[in-house]
Amino acid sequence: MSVARHSNVGSFAAHAILATYTVIALFPVIVIVVNSFKTRKAIFRSPLSPPDGETFSLIGYETVMAQGDFVLYFQNSLIVTVVALALVLLFGAMAAFALSEYRFRGNMLMGLYLALGIMIPIRLGTVAIMQMMVAAGLVPTLTALILVYTAQGLPLAIFILSEFMRTVSDDLKDAGRIDGLSEYRIFFRLVLPLVRPALATVAVFTMIPIWNDLWFPLLLASAEETKTVTLGAQVFIGQFVTNWNAVLAALSLAILPVLVLYIVFSRQLISGITAGAVK
Amino acid sequence: MGSLSLQAIHKSFGAVEVLKGIDLEVNNGEFVVFVGPSGCGKSTLLRIIAGLEDATSGAVRINDRDVTTVPPAKRGIAMVFQTYALYPHLTVRDNMGLGLKQAGTAKDEIADRVRTASDMLSLAEYLERRPAELSGGQRQRVAIGRAIVREPELFLFDEPLSNLDAALRVQTRLEIARLHREVAATTIYVTHDQVEAMTLADRIVVLHGGVIQQIGSPMQLYNSPQNQFVAGFIGSPKMNFIEAGAVGRNGVSTIGVRPEHITVDGKAGDLEGAVSHVEHLGADMNLYLDCADAGTLVVRMFGEHHFDIGAKLFARFDAGRALGFDADGQTVDFSWE
Ligand SMILES: Nc1ncnc2c1ncn2[C@@H]1O[C@H](COP(=O)(O)OP(=O)(O)O)[C@@H](O)[C@H]1O
Numbered sequence: 104m105s106v107a108r109h110s111n112v113g114s115f116a117a118h119a120i121l122a123t124y125t126v127i128a129l130f131p132v133i134v135i136v137v138n139s140f141k142t143r144k145a146i147f148r149s150p151l152s153p154p155d156g157e158t159f160s161l162i163g164y165e166t167v168m169a170q171g172d173f174v175l176y177f178q179n180s181l182i183v184t185v186v187a188l189a190l191v192l193l194f195g196a197m198a199a200f201a202l203s204e205y206r207f208r209g210n211m212l213m214g215l216y217l218a219l220g221i222m223i224p225i226r227l228g229t230v231a232i233m234q235m236m237v238a239a240g241l242v243p244t245l246t247a248l249i250l251v252y253t254a255q256g257l258p259l260a261i262f263i264l265s266e267f268m269r270t271v272s273d274d275l276k277d278a279g280r281i282d283g284l285s286e287y288r289i290f291f292r293l294v295l296p297l298v299r300p301a302l303a304t305v306a307v308f309t310m311i312p313i314w315n316d317l318w319f320p321l322l323l324a325s326a327e328e329t330k331t332v333t334l335g336a337q338v339f340i341g342q343f344v345t346n347w348n349a350v351l352a353a354l355s356l357a358i359l360p361v362l363v364l365y366i367v368f369s370r371q372l373i374s375g376i377t378a379g380a381v382k
Numbered sequence: 383m384g385s386l387s388l389q390a391i392h393k394s395f396g397a398v399e400v401l402k403g404i405d406l407e408v409n410n411g412e413f414v415v416f417v418g419p420s421g422c423g424k425s426t427l428l429r430i431i432a433g434l435e436d437a438t439s440g441a442v443r444i445n446d447r448d449v450t451t452v453p454p455a456k457r458g459i460a461m462v463f464q465t466y467a468l469y470p471h472l473t474v475r476d477n478m479g480l481g482l483k484q485a486g487t488a489k490d491e492i493a494d495r496v497r498t499a500s501d502m503l504s505l506a507e508y509l510e511r512r513p514a515e516l517s518g519g520q521r522q523r524v525a526i527g528r529a530i531v532r533e534p535e536l537f538l539f540d541e542p543l544s545n546l547d548a549a550l551r552v553q554t555r556l557e558i559a560r561l562h563r564e565v566a567a568t569t570i571y572v573t574h575d576q577v578e579a580m581t582l583a584d585r586i587v588v589l590h591g592g593v594i595q596q597i598g599s600p601m602q603l604y605n606s607p608q609n610q611f612v613a614g615f616i617g618s619p620k621m622n623f624i625e626a627g628a629v630g631r632n633g634v635s636t637i638g639v640r641p642e643h644i645t646v647d648g649k650a651g652d653l654e655g656a657v658s659h660v661e662h663l664g665a666d667m668n669l670y671l672d673c674a675d676a677g678t679l680v681v682r683m684f685g686e687h688h689f690d691i692g693a694k695l696f697a698r699f700d701a702g703r704a705l706g707f708d709a710d711g712q713t714v715d716f717s718w719e
């Protein structure tokens with residue numbers, strides 16, 4: 104990127120806009136984390152001030168640890184997120200490869216059909232999903248959640264990945280075929296490594312809604328041993344009294360695993376988002 | 383080595399018929415070049431030979447074995463692509479060896495063959511590098527090495543020089559010619575560049591509009607093209623085409639004269655024209671003459687001559703070398719005299 108193209112004023116404006124956006128985006132997160140370390144009184148008296156010697160309190164975290172089985176909830180959330188994510192990436196990438204690589208009758212229609220889910224929220228099908236899961240005896244289990252989230256994540260994954268796979272050189276795949284590689288080897292060894300940035304992008308966009316979801320855990324996994332973190336945190340929100348310390352502490356804790364996964368994917372993510380732009 | 387036989391190959395993409403019946407026999411050890419303008423189906427034909435694309439109808443035989451339904455890896459072919467198509471995650475050594483490894487060749491044998499090929503192509507010192515650490519020319523040599531290592535019946539090249547700069551292109555062209563002499567393998571080479579075709583080929587196949595226009599040695603195509611397309615495609619600068627009526631000739635529709643078969647004269651000649659542009663190429667030069675009815679003529683001359691723009695000159699045709707074409711573009715008997 105040439106330096107000369109940017110004037111100082113333009114560069115300043117761009118940074119100002121980005122900084123403003125960052126502040127707006129981070130503000131609620133910071134308020135949650137900061138307040139989770141304060142006493143209940145301090146949360147309400149001055150929600151924006153950081154904890155000091157007087158207002159600092161770990162009562163929220165203590166409550167979370169004492170009440171409910173949060174380690175189990177975390178474990179459930181992680182299992183659901185990681186397994187669903189792995190399934191979305193595997194099946195999404197395979198479907199995308201088929202759509203972008205093979206010419207067959209109905210290829211276009213199949214692509215459109217698979218992409219339809221991007222525009223139609225899966226929650227519209229809640230009643231049918233409930234009936235199906237109950238009939239299959241999967242309520243309440245994590246399997247039910249994993250199946251639903253896999254279905255929810257696939258449309259966007261297929262859409263993004265098939266676009267990226269079209270950019271992988273045909274000659275490279277053909278060279279592999281001449282060297283006797285099977286279609287699976289071509290897919291796993293040649294194509295997947297080249298679309299790794301796209302995989303990371305899809306991973307992040309798939310993972311966050313799953314981790315944060317409350318709707319389906321409430322319906323499909325509300326038993327004590329299948330609760331996820333977001334659902335578990337609900338015990339502190341009562342109809343009449345809400346234990347804000349505990350809610351904020353639980354939410355702060357819930358940020359951590361996503362943050363870790365995000366950092367794992369982020370180096371790939373940046374190149375994934377900009378890949379199309381700088382060509 | 384191998385022979386190749388194509389029988390009535392047709393290929394359609396949807397409603398578009400790209401190849402309309404290709405018949406061809408290639409002998410053992412022959413170097414055959416497919417040449418034609420971009421989009422005429424050269425790559426498609428090569429991919430059908432390789433088995434990367436299924437023909438809509440027709441048969442491919444390699445060494446008298448019908449391979450129409452045989453997968454690419456089992457056809458005894460090797461292919462070099464325009465974009466090199468090296469495996470980015472493998473070293474040069476593994477890039478070359480992968481095909482043999484897949485075929486279950488013994489490790490020593492693979493190492494041997496990779497060594498021979500890399501010596502042949504002066505790649506020995508790069509064997510442990512990855513493709514990203516090589517220049518364009520080196521990458522193309524690795525791609526060629528990957529083909530040699532497989533000791534195929536048939537080498538297939540798809541515009542292997544198109545991504546190289548001019549100097550490297552000439553050098554690699556020589557290298558391919560030398561390799562062909564050393565390995566003596568049957569080779570099918572696709573290019574849109576008639577210079578590559580002329581310099582490399584034993585026989586040239588000119589493709590256009592999904593059919594073979596003519597098959598012949600480079601000089602056959604140059605001296606006696608069967609139709610106007612071949613006449614215009616082979617040779618640079620391009621052959622001059624003059625409407626016969628405009629110069630008072632009957633019996634043919636168009637007259638073709640190569641730029642190097644025209645001489646100029648200040649006093650008398652076949653056509654009068656004014657100099658509109660001069661190009662000096664060093665050893666030779668191109669002169670553009672605006673002739674009233676006949677249009678612009680290109681004249682190729684050797685050495686260095688000076689002409690003023692606008693000067694009046696006469697063009698004189700080498701009578702025996704002028705060609706006549708009928709209304710369909712087919713070559714017909716014709717003499718300028
Ligand atoms: N996979 C394909 N689907 C549809 N059309 C194709 C496909 N491959 C090639 N074509 C068409 O076939 C024609 C010949 O292509 P190609 O063989 O690549 O030409 P060349 O190599 O001579 O430039 C082109 O018009 C191209 O658009």
Ligand SMILES: [Mg+2]
Pocket residue numbers: 424425426541
């Ligand atoms: Mg081509």
